[in-house]
Amino acid sequence: MAEKNSELKVVRQSRDGRRQYDEKGKRALIEAALCSGVSVARLAQEHGVNANLLRKWITKYLLEREKN
Structure with missing residues (x-):
């Protein structure tokens, strides 16, 4: 199964609750998926x-x- 060593970190959160995640963590999560x-x-x-x-x-x- 997928490894949990890829930490998805929140870079920024707006007032309405939307979160922006770091690209490295997103990429690791996508590749795991x-x-x-x-x-x-x-x-x-x-x-x-x-x-x-x-x-x-x-x-x-x-x-x-x-x-590409």
């Missing part, structure tokens, strides 16, 4: 992120990777 047999929902829950947000990050990452 792309491993075979990993549940995106469980991985998101373990790191305190909404599963839909993680799926959005994954989609954006894959689209950017296709461009």
Whole structure:
């Protein structure tokens, strides 16, 4: 399963509660989610992120990777 050594850190939080995460942590979480047999929902829950947000990050990452 995915390793928990990738710490997802909040860089900034706005007044309305939105959080901005560090890019390094996001990338590690995305790459862990792309491993075979990993549940995106469980991985998101373990790191305190909404599963839909993680799926959005994954989609954006894959689209950017296709461009290059």
